[in-house]
Amino acid sequence: MRLTFHGAAEVVSGSCFLLEAGSTRLLVDCGLFQGSKALNERNYGSFPFDPRSVDAVILTHAHIDHSGLLPKLVRHGFSGPIYTTGPTKDLLHIMLADSAHIQVSEVERLNRKRARQRKPLLEPIYTPEDADRACTLVQTRDFGESFQVGPDLTATLWPAGHMLGAASVTLTYAPAGAQPQRIAFSGDIGVPDQPLIVDVARLPAVDTVVMESTYGDRPRDDNEDRYNQLAEIVKKTFARGGNVIIPAFAVGRVQDLLYGLHRLIHAGELDPANIIVDSPLAASATDIFCNHVESFDEEAQRFAAVVGDCPLYLRDLRITRSVEESKELNKIKSGAVIISSSGMCEAGRIKHHLRHNLWRPECSVVMVSYQAAGTLGRRLVDGAKVVRIHGESVRVEAEIHSIEGFSAHADQGELMDWVKAFPVPPKRIYLVHGERKAQDALARRIREELGLDVHIPALDQTVELAPARVRTVRAGRELPVEPWDNRLWEAFAELRDALDQLERRGAPAETMEAVIAALEEVRQKALAV
Ligand SMILES: [Zn+2]
């Protein structure tokens, strides 16, 4: 097997990994680059591989840094299946439509300028038609279901605990007569006990791991506290006569906030007046979440039963879809919580709300998402005194708060727990989806505590993955004898793969009967011990 890191290498955005296994060329994710100018430019250039040569895509989740270049892939000739979960399919639809709309209007704006300068005009990266075509290629798969993605190559999706529908992926490449090779892609790893979201799954044994490292260098504040921290900020800001502005990713984070606010209101901690979601995308995403209440975690399902509706539908919540309604919000001087996107303050309606509220000391801005280097959000978190918004200088007088507990990404300790949860320590780990500083810190800790082989791949780097003899390492030492739980687990995983293949090949009834009888014999043996 061969793996090339075409994105999210030493940066957080642009997740895109090309796995070549035998004759199959599979992409895991195809995300948009976000952040610095140089990164953004990568979105415009051609792919470093031929999209027509890609057989299939597995999409871990709908966030734009994982899905945002799928329409470009289709525009340049990809026509294979895109496998993902049901909720991701629904969310992808609105994410890509929104992204296409942004691409087209961004290029229109640039072209007006270029026409004046008599420069050649640009083409959008993709159009709404490309986004629609990408969505028609999606095929859904359930968590835990093993499916074929190419000859001798099977995949399984597992809950990643990051947001609705978000998955980790494991793949097994088992050509006849050769030792099978297994690889896991973490996707974005969530935080245990996150509201709404089913917890991250323990993955089966693999040889190679490609894992995210967004918060690889930091521990986080206590999760439990986050709603109370938010309630405190809201109360204090209202008492001063200001507004609370919350930049939030429209899909995932807004719903997390709505759930938290609902709980605070339900507990009598907050007054429901004037909570506003100013983002058509967030409004559509919230509806999709509410169509998948069955995918929420147990706690959220219980709360839904108590309030008798989807827990994201707050009574008196104001949702503004039109531009006119959004502009009306600029007249509100106090007592409003305005949730708007984009989450890193780079585009969209949030910029208007910041322009109208940042200069007012009585207001608060609450950061609840990851802020990439080079974004307006990051400059605010880093304490900028003046920022430029729409070509205008704006003084930063409002209080800037960050509540890290809202992160949907595992912190350093939780990433360590995720690695430790493999039944057999992986042979090698590649860290992706993180800034270099975070990656170095996590790599160091994994090497020191677990003695594993950790790499930080560069953009477009290719690595050859040789079949692995699975080592057993405990506390950094290789053990001469494998403990029985690992051996049993391995044997079981191989058995499961063999049975999957048996069924797919359409084995005759007597073979199936013989296999079932043999399995029953094994079961009796285990029971007899
Ligand atoms: Zn994500």
Ligand SMILES: [Zn+2]
């Ligand atoms: Zn991500």
